[in-house]
Amino acid sequence: MSDIRIDPDRLLADLDTLRSFGQCETGVVRPAYSEAELAARGWLAERLRAAGLEVAVDPVGNLFGLPRSDAPCLLVGSHSDSQPEGGWLDGAYGVIAGLEVARASRESGGPPIAVVSFQDEEGRFTTLTGSSVWAGQMSLEEARRLTDNAGRTLAEVCRQPQGLPAPVAVAPDRFRAFLEIHIEQGPVLDTSGEKIGVVESIVGIRSERLRFTGQQNHAGTTPMHLRHDAVQGFVRFAERLNARFAEVVTPATVWTVGHVAVHPNASSIVPGRVDFTVQWRDAETARLDAMTEIVRRTAEDVAGEMGLGHERSSYATIPPSACDPGLIEILAEAAEATAPGKWRRMPSGALHDAANAAHRMPMAMLFVPSKGGISHSFAEDTERADLVLGAQALARAAARV
Numbered sequence: 001m002s003d004i005r006i007d008p009d010r011l012l013a014d015l016d017t018l019r020s021f022g023q024c025e026t027g028v029v030r031p032a033y034s035e036a037e038l039a040a041r042g043w044l045a046e047r048l049r050a051a052g053l054e055v056a057v058d059p060v061g062n063l064f065g066l067p068r069s070d071a072p073c074l075l076v077g078s079h080s081d082s083q084p085e086g087g088w089l090d091g092a093y094g095v096i097a098g099l100e101v102a103r104a105s106r107e108s109g110g111p112p113i114a115v116v117s118f119q120d121e122e123g124r125f126t127t128l129t130g131s132s133v134w135a136g137q138m139s140l141e142e143a144r145r146l147t148d149n150a151g152r153t154l155a156e157v158c159r160q161p162q163g164l165p166a167p168v169a170v171a172p173d174r175f176r177a178f179l180e181i182h183i184e185q186g187p188v189l190d191t192s193g194e195k196i197g198v199v200e201s202i203v204g205i206r207s208e209r210l211r212f213t214g215q216q217n218h219a220g221t222t223p224m225h226l227r228h229d230a231v232q233g234f235v236r237f238a239e240r241l242n243a244r245f246a247e248v249v250t251p252a253t254v255w256t257v258g259h260v261a262v263h264p265n266a267s268s269i270v271p272g273r274v275d276f277t278v279q280w281r282d283a284e285t286a287r288l289d290a291m292t293e294i295v296r297r298t299a300e301d302v303a304g305e306m307g308l309g310h311e312r313s314s315y316a317t318i319p320p321s322a323c324d325p326g327l328i329e330i331l332a333e334a335a336e337a338t339a340p341g342k343w344r345r346m347p348s349g350a351l352h353d354a355a356n357a358a359h360r361m362p363m364a365m366l367f368v369p370s371k372g373g374i375s376h377s378f379a380e381d382t383e384r385a386d387l388v389l390g391a392q393a394l395a396r397a398a399a400r401v
Ligand code: GLV
Pocket: 121, 122, 349, 350, 351, 352
């Protein structure tokens, strides 16, 4: 079997260009459907075309580069949107590495390979929005009704870049398997000095949006015992949640209160409202369920004790998923050939579009190290040599799938 030989300079040059869309300091600000994200997708479409692939975009904005033949083929890729403050490699690396592998395979007479950049992986609307719709985990109609933190619906902001063909559905069953390469986004490989992670499983996630409503009032004249202060309720909730979670979690379980909006957010006003998110992740569905029950009970208890109103709605539910055993072995062989003795098998604590692909086809993933284990931050980075090595391992595997 002949290997697919990638061009490291072309890979890195394309990655640098993608970084320029929405670049801010050393990172990017490129949330789904923003001007920067639209421009990036337009540029990516051109690169896919130049690589001899047929460009297709689906109604939610997932961008595909498809080989001309209809025969079922391998799909590789990731996402090109970012967190509100994101790193330059999160998702972008997997898309550009996929592009390079598909392009190099075509140049060397290798197997036809399709490329994808999924839309809104980073959860402006919900975690893995684009791939959830593509894989049939969520209907397009449901997705279009989702709102972001500013209250705008996906339907309101969904746009496609200029110059793309009209949106069409791209059926998952035209692909045989999905491979995604990603930065690790954690400290494991960087600490061990290893170069490649072969992912065996992806955690599950649940998250909810919550609101505590109190009585907005004057901060100088309202006696403490008469207040219905939404922020004090939020603080009590967060502390009690930590205490209650401690009874059910393992050292691998994580939870985050990542978004908090205080209304009206002024120093002389007893806050009338707090909107916030709680997100929790674990490898076991039963534990995720137990934590859901704790979140709901704690919100009810605190609201009752403090005379607050409370509302909540589910924001994301993605079950834990397992990578395909056969693909894991192909990736392990590629990792050993590319970085002998310097790789490991590992779980993913980050969510990835591969988790949705798993509902429709065999999937597996590779990781490369993240410097200092930092991600979802402008400080996110990876050694350029490690980016090349990872793409070489992906290319070796792609030739063998
Ligand atoms: C994906 O970005 C995640 O939050 O894991």
